[in-house]
Amino acid sequence: MPHKRRAKTHIKMQMSRQDIEQSLRDKGLQPTLQRVGICQFVLCMADHPTAEDVHAWAEQNLGKISLATIYNTLGSLVDVGLLRELKFSHSEKSIYDNNLDEHHHFFDVKTGLIHDIPVQNLELSMNLGKPFKVEGYEILLKGTVKP
């Protein structure tokens, strides 16, 4: 059973190899060495990494691994809902988010880092014309974060 730990703006999943293997199997994915390794990083350690970040970590920690495998694995994890893929205007690269709770984002313009903002910290009220049926929304805050 994964247990939880407090973090600044969201709760990061702490999972053992077994937990990860089980999650993958539950989602119909074989828990291969590469996949479990990538999951360790992307589900438990990384904070909004790009595919390139994941590849760099994997080469360091798992040995030689193809970029295609990184993309395949990230794609599969997104498909089964263990990960979310995001794109922001300030970069052409996708970033991957392991926070599965509904949340918004804060972009630190100084550091380039993305922080998660829980939905309950923002409240949006809208006054649109009748024709608009809103099904959801994304809010991106921008600014700086004091150390």
Add this chain to the structure above:
Amino acid sequence: MPHKRRAKTHIKMQMSRQDIEQSLRDKGLQPTLQRVGICQFVLCMADHPTAEDVHAWAEQNLGKISLATIYNTLGSLVDVGLLRELKFSHSEKSIYDNNLDEHHHFFDVKTGLIHDIPVQNLELSMNLGKPFKVEGYEILLKGTVKP
């Protein structure tokens, strides 16, 4: 002098060739045939077009024109502040927005169209930790629009 006209969610600038030429000159850009032509479309007619959309229109209406010219021109217009460039998660392509007022966006998930939402139609209240200094924010609403 450009005059104005009401539209659903924002006011579209109606400009003569002369107006456009003057705007360009005011911004320090030579009003070449290509630039004026592209401006006619992108400032007065188009609704959140991609570079490809602009190129297609230009080939139709101005004759053969290089894609590089489209990108150069759009880039210049963005640089001088006559146009804004936006990227959304649902597409890899940039789109160009001629609405210079501060505003948010509504993505119609059925049609793929983007609609502008004036700032005064949304109100955001936030309750973040002390370290966050918010300098601005972007809101993307998603849903459908009744015809």
Add this chain to the structure above:
DNA sequence: GCCAACATTAGAATGATTCTAAACTTAGAA
């Protein structure tokens, strides 16, 4: 009318991502 500065162009280059097709691994069945 000339020339330097600015624009346009075709096509090559770039960079992120996806595809391809071959080689490898695995999970079961036999």
Add this chain to the structure above:
DNA sequence: TTCTAAGTTTAGAATCATTCTAATGTTGGC
């Protein structure tokens, strides 16, 4: 065990939006 079919990984090619290059074309003063 051994076999096999399905699922994975891989290197490298392909793709797609965008940018760059460097050659050619145009323009606005003088």
